[in-house]
Amino acid sequence: MPELRDLYQEVILEHSKAPRNYKVPAAANQRAEGYNPLCGDRFTVYVEMDGDKIREIGFQGAGCAISKASASMMTQSVKGKTKAEAEKIFEQFHELVTGHAHGDPAELGKLAVFSGVSEFPVRVKCATLAWHTLEAALEGKQEKVSTE
């Protein structure tokens, strides 16, 4: 039986209450908007790209604890990374939350706390919304991303 505490880990609850990088970076030069029509979660992810590198990142918006904590921890994990590195982390993160992780979860560092999401398939969209939005922002796409 899936356990609630596996999903709502302390770290996740803490990030959802006090999200990091909840801001619009002054020099942001790319952004994308993400929306989950199922639950109304809506985030905008802003990045300041320095060539291929994410120099600064921030987000705004509202959503459930899982989506907000995921956005918060995502910004921490990709700051200073290249576009390719960020995409690689997303790939691993996606495998983790869908229960298809084949590497060492520890590779994901703090993001490993999201492993419990795989027990709650309807919440995968919550955990990945910010990541999909980041992907769009990195592509420089302007259209809205939807997880539906």
Place this chain on the structure above:
Amino acid sequence: MSAATVVPIREKAAPFDVEKVRKDFPILRTKVHGHPLVYLDNAATSQKPQAVIDALVRYYEGENANIHRGVHYLSQLATEEFEKARKTVQRFVNATEPSEIVFTRGTTEAINLVAQTYGRANVGAGDEVLITAMEHHSNIVPWQLLCEEKGAKLRVAPINDAGELLLSEFEKLLGPKTKIVGAAHVSNALGTINPLKKMIAMAHARGVPVLVDGAQAVPHIAVDVQALDADFYTFSGHKMYGPTGIGVLYGKMALLEAMPPYQGGGDMISSVTFEKTTYNKVPHKFEAGTPDMAGVAGLKAAIEYMESIGIEKIAAHEHDLLEYATDAVAGLEGVRLIGTAAEKASVLSFLLEDVHPHDIGTILDQEGIAVRTGHHCAQPVMDRFGIPATVRASFAVYNTKAEVDALVRGIRKVREVFA
């Protein structure tokens, strides 16, 4: 015998026994994550009693054949049963005649049918369609499509902070350009019961017909389309203990007769040549193709099931439950009720501090409690209250006070997790 000596003998009505009712619904024996299922998502769809499940099986085991076509035994039997069901629905909503009952896939199709036939024939450029701010998407989008096509305007009558229609504003919006009104009988997101009789009288005073979305009303209150003087009344089988995929459009005969057909196909025609087709009479004109005959049998069984308990008893039981739940949930720290109209049915929508409804839904689910979380296909209602979503508990005849207590414990659990 003189009238004065006649004493009406009334059999003492059997008291309502919820435990007996629960036994009629096999799915209520389900265990969810080790807990007994507490099903409080009835406004989305209700569960089905054995009588309805049996009717579906009986149809396929003993009656299946295409209707209105064959001369053979089974086709005649299926046709007879189909038309009997139409009479049952007529009696259920007190239509004048069975032909005023058109079978559709559900409320959504019934509303689209009216928008695409009556609407396209009567709404033109510069005209207006009036709806209310508490409509489900299915009573918004069909009118938007129509208005877009015709260059007409969709007007929206506002609601107050309790979720009640502002009747005077509604009346003001009824103008010379208004060609039709669409209004919910009961709001799916807020539970508000609209003052339909007054609204319809106001519209009729200006010669405007009214379509009622009765999807959330029919399961909970006795509906009399003649007493309401509704021009169109729409509802779904699956929210009133019936099968999915079957619904009803009631329309006044004069209106239905004047309307062009909806979809073309078999059953809706009298004769077809490549030059000219003559349409069948109402209601068949609106029932193109082989209908959901099993669904119709199931809908009939659902109505008979509700009548066997008594609509008044169902309404009284649910009213009790709603009051009990409202007091219990509103009394919890941090709870904000959304939708506090004086007249309500079945629905309790709420928020808990800044915990997102989706998180509440997951935690309640772990306790076996099924609630709806989200915008309830009524995004404009959410926007009106400045919220993205709510948690909605909605009650049916088989729910109990013990289940409300379980909900209350569940909400306390949410507070613990998010403490």
